[in-house]
Amino acid sequence: MMTRMAGRLRRAGIYAVLVVCAGLFLLPLFWLLTIALKGPGELQAFPPHVLPEVLRWDNFTKALTYVDFLGYARNSVIIAVLYSGLVTLSSAMVGFALARLPAPGKRAVFAVLIGSLMIPHIITLIPTYLLFSKVGLLNTYWPWVLWGLSGSSFLAFLFRQFFAGLPTELEDAAIMDGCGYFRAFWQIFLPLAKPALATSFVLSFVWIWGDWVMPVLLLDDDRSTLAVAVGSLYTSPNSGPLFHLIAAAAVMYSLPVLVLFLFLQRLFIRGIATTGMR
Amino acid sequence: MTVPTRARPRARTVATAPPARGRRWRRHRPRTFYLFASPWLLGFVLLTLFPLGYALALSFTNYDGFSPRWGFVGLRNYETAFTDPDTWSSLLRTLVFVVVVVPATIAVGLFLAALVNQRVRLRGVFRAIFFLPVVVPPVASAFVFRMLFDRDSGAATWLLAFFDQGPVEWLVDEKALVVLLLMIMWRVGSSMVISLAGLQGVPRELGEAAAIDGAGPWKTFTRVTLPVMSPVLFFQLVIGVIETFQIYLPALLLASAGQASLNASPGEGLYFYMVHVYSEAFANGNLGYASALLWLLTAVTVGYTAVMFRATRKLVYYESGPGGREEAP
Numbered sequence: 001m002m003t004r005m006a007g008r009l010r011r012a013g014i015y016a017v018l019v020v021c022a023g024l025f026l027l028p029l030f031w032l033l034t035i036a037l038k039g040p041g042e043l044q045a046f047p048p049h050v051l052p053e054v055l056r057w058d059n060f061t062k063a064l065t066y067v068d069f070l071g072y073a074r075n076s077v078i079i080a081v082l083y084s085g086l087v088t089l090s091s092a093m094v095g096f097a098l099a100r101l102p103a104p105g106k107r108a109v110f111a112v113l114i115g116s117l118m119i120p121h122i123i124t125l126i127p128t129y130l131l132f133s134k135v136g137l138l139n140t141y142w143p144w145v146l147w148g149l150s151g152s153s154f155l156a157f158l159f160r161q162f163f164a165g166l167p168t169e170l171e172d173a174a175i176m177d178g179c180g181y182f183r184a185f186w187q188i189f190l191p192l193a194k195p196a197l198a199t200s201f202v203l204s205f206v207w208i209w210g211d212w213v214m215p216v217l218l219l220d221d222d223r224s225t226l227a228v229a230v231g232s233l234y235t236s237p238n239s240g241p242l243f244h245l246i247a248a249a250a251v252m253y254s255l256p257v258l259v260l261f262l263f264l265q266r267l268f269i270r271g272i273a274t275t276g277m278r
Numbered sequence: 279m280t281v282p283t284r285a286r287p288r289a290r291t292v293a294t295a296p297p298a299r300g301r302r303w304r305r306h307r308p309r310t311f312y313l314f315a316s317p318w319l320l321g322f323v324l325l326t327l328f329p330l331g332y333a334l335a336l337s338f339t340n341y342d343g344f345s346p347r348w349g350f351v352g353l354r355n356y357e358t359a360f361t362d363p364d365t366w367s368s369l370l371r372t373l374v375f376v377v378v379v380v381p382a383t384i385a386v387g388l389f390l391a392a393l394v395n396q397r398v399r400l401r402g403v404f405r406a407i408f409f410l411p412v413v414v415p416p417v418a419s420a421f422v423f424r425m426l427f428d429r430d431s432g433a434a435t436w437l438l439a440f441f442d443q444g445p446v447e448w449l450v451d452e453k454a455l456v457v458l459l460l461m462i463m464w465r466v467g468s469s470m471v472i473s474l475a476g477l478q479g480v481p482r483e484l485g486e487a488a489a490i491d492g493a494g495p496w497k498t499f500t501r502v503t504l505p506v507m508s509p510v511l512f513f514q515l516v517i518g519v520i521e522t523f524q525i526y527l528p529a530l531l532l533a534s535a536g537q538a539s540l541n542a543s544p545g546e547g548l549y550f551y552m553v554h555v556y557s558e559a560f561a562n563g564n565l566g567y568a569s570a571l572l573w574l575l576t577a578v579t580v581g582y583t584a585v586m587f588r589a590t591r592k593l594v595y596y597e598s599g600p601g602g603r604e605e606a607p
Contacts, residue, residue, distance in 0.1 A: 014396055021390065022407045028422040028464060029414070031433055035425055043431040047439040090317040103311030109319070116322060117517075118583050119330075120524050122552060123572055126559050127329035127336070130343075150321015181310045210415035213527055216540060231417040231531065231538040241536025243425065250418040261413040265406055268413070272468050273475035 035247035036060070043243050056244070063248040067233045069226070073253075076209060076225040079144050084204040086148025087155060088197055094151050095159020096185055100171070110160075116153045122213070129217050139220050144208070155200045158274050162196040163189060199271040202264055206257045226253045330576070337570035342563040355570035365571070368554040372523060375455065375550065379462055380518040384511060387469025392499075394470070395477050405474075409467035417538070420531035423461040424449065449533065454547035458532055462522075469514055476510030477503065509590075516586050520579055526552035551575065 035043070036059055038052040063069060097103075098110055132143055166189070174184035190197070212227040219225070221233065230253050234246045261268055312319070337355055341348045359365050394405045411419065426433045427448035435445045448457050480503050488498040504511075530553065533544030540560045544553060555575070559568035 011398070014393065014398055018393055018398065018404050021393070022404055025407050025411060025464070027433070028411070028419070028426060031426055032418070032422045035431075043428075045431065048431045048433070048436040050433075050436060090321075093314045094318040097311045097314035101307055101311040101314060103308040106311060109315060112322070113318070115583075116326060118520055118579060119326060119576070120521065122524050122526055123576060124326055124329045124333075126555075126565070126568060126572065127333040128325060130336075130565070131329060131332060146321070146325065149317055150325055151318040153318075156318055181307075181314075185314075206413055210417070212415075212417050212531065212538070213540075216538075227415060227417045230415075230421070232534075232536070235537055243536065246421055246536050247425070250421050254414050254418045257413050257415065258410065261410065262406065265402075265409070269405070269409065269471050272412075272471045 059248040072229040088200040090151035091155035094156040099163035199267040333569040391473035424535035
C-alpha cells in the first residue's frame with residue numbers, strides 16, 4: 001500500500017517537473033509570437049503587456065514587403081539545397097570509403113577526420129574569407145558549392161557508422177553480379193542508406209538555414225539570405241530596429257525548419273546522437 | 279579522446295577482410311579508397327589546412343587588408359597578444375563562462391534525458407519540446423532573448439513588476455552574461471539527446487543486478503549508470519569546452535539583435551576571446567594581429583585535446599564502448 005502511494009507520488013512529481021520544464025522551453029517561442037502580433041507602440045508600454053491588445057496580423061504582411069522577404073527566402077533555399085545536397089553526397093562517399101574500403105594510410109585519414117572535428121569553422125573563417133576575396137568568389141554562391149563538395153567531417157562520420165553496420169554479404173553479392181565499387185556504391189549501398197542520407201540532408205539544411213556569419217561575410221546585402229535580412233535589415237533610419245516586424249519575420253523564418261523538425265524528429269535526434277553535431 | 283570513444287566499438291565490425299571472390303576488386307582497393315575520399319581530402323587541404331597556413335603566414339605581418347605597404351614584423355603580433363590587456367580580460371571572461379556553461383549544460387541535459395527516459399505518457403512530445411529550441415535559427419533565438427530581457431517590454435521586466443521592482447538594464451555589463459547563459463541553456467536539447475542515447479545504451483541487466491543487490495534508484499544511478507555513461511559525458515565535456523571557448527556569434531547577435539553587423543562590438547560584458555579576434559580583424563582591420571590570436575587559440579585547443587586524450591585512458595570507464603553512439607540507424 002505504502003509503495004503504491006509512493007509510486008503514484010513519484011509519478012506525479014515527474015509529470016509536474018516535465019510540465020514546468022516544457023513551459024519554460026516554450027516560453028521564448030510564445031513571447032516571440034506575442035511580439036509579432038503587437039503594435040509598434042505597445043513595446044514601449046510599462047508595465048509590459050503580455051498579450052497584445054489587438055492581434056496585429058498585418059505585421060506579417062508588412063514584414064513580407066518591408067524588405068524583399070521572399071527574395072531572401074529564395075536565396076536561402078538555393079544556398080541550403082545546394083550545400084546540403086553536395087555535402088550529403090560527398091560525405092556519404094567518404095563515409096563509405098572509411099567503412100568499406102581498406103587501404104594503406106586509412107587509419108591516418110580517419111584520425112585526421114576525427115581531429116578536424118575539433119577545428120571549428122569559425123577559426124578558419126577569417127583566412128578563408130581572405131582567400132575567397134583574392135580569387136574573386138565574394139558575392140557568389142561558389143563558396144557553398146566548394147564547402148559542400150568537400151564534405152563535412154561530422155556527416156562523414158555519420159555515414160561511416162551507418163555503412164559499417166551493413167552486412168559484408170552486400171559486397172559478395174555485388175561481386176557476384178560483377179559490378180565495380182562505384183556501381184556497388186550507387187546501386188546497392190546508397191539506396192540502402194536512405195535514412196542516413198535524409199538525416200544528413202536535414203541536419204545540414206537546418207544548419208545552413210540558420211547560419212548568419214558566412215553570408216554576412218561573403219555576400220552583399222541584396223544577394224544575401226534570410227538570416228542576414230532578419231538579423232539586420234528591419235531597421236528604419238529614424239527609429240532604429242522595428243521590433244514587431246523583426247519578430248514577425250523571425251517567426252516566418254523559423255517556421256520552415258521547425259515544421260521540418262516536427263515531421264522528421266527521428267532523423268534529427270538520431271543524427272545528433274550519432275555525431276554530437278549541434 | 280573522442281577517437282577511441284567513438285571509433286573503438288565500430289572497429290570490430292568494419293569489413294576489413296575482402297570478400298572471397300573479390301580478386302579483381304582487391305587490386306583496385308587502395309586507389310578506390312582514395313578516389314572516394316578525395317572530395318573530403320581535397321577540401322580539407324584547400325579549405326582547412328591552407329587557410330590555417332595562410333593565417334600563420336599573416337600572423338607574422340602587419341597586413342590590414344587594404345594598404346599595399348605591409349611587411350614582415352616577426353613575432354611582434356605574438357608579443358602584442360601577450361601584453362594586450364584586452365586579450366587577457368577577454369580570455370578570463372571566456373574561461374569563467376566556459377566553467378559555468380559546460381557543466382551546467384551537461385548536468386541539465388542529463389537531468390532532462392533521465393526525465394524523458396522514464397516510462398511516462400507523452401514522453402515523445404516532451405522530448406520534442408525540449409529539443410525544439412536547437413532547431414530555432416540563432417538569429418531568431420538571439421532576438422527572442424534580447425526581447426525577453428528588454429528593459430521596457432521584456433518578460434523579465436513584467437515578472438519584476440510583480441515584486442514592485444523597477445526595470446533592469448540587462449544587456450549592458452556583466453548581467454548580459456546571465457542572458458547569454460540562459461540563451462545557451464535553452465539549446466540544451468542536443469546535450470539531452472546525446473545523454474539519452476547513452477542512457478539507453480546502459481544494459482538493463484546491470485540495473486537489475488544492482489537492484490537485487492539492494493541498491494536504491496539513486497545509488498543505482500550514481501554507481502552503475504553514471505560510470506557506464508562516463509564516455510558519453512566525457513565526450514560532451516571535451517567538445518563543449520572547445521565549442522564554448524570559441525563562443526562568438528551568440529554574443530554578437532544577442533547584443534545587436536535587429537542591427538547585427540560584423541563591425542559591431544557587443545560591449546564590455548560579452549567581450550569574449552573570439553569577439554576580440556573578430557573585432558581586431560574587421561572593426562580595426564588588424565588582420566595580422568587577429569591571425570596571431572587565432573593561432574594562439576588553435577594551439578591551445580590542440581594542446582587541450584591532447585591532454586584530454588591522455589586523461590581519458592585513466593578517468594573513463596570503457597568496456598563495451600559507449601552505448602548509444604554505436605547504434606546504426
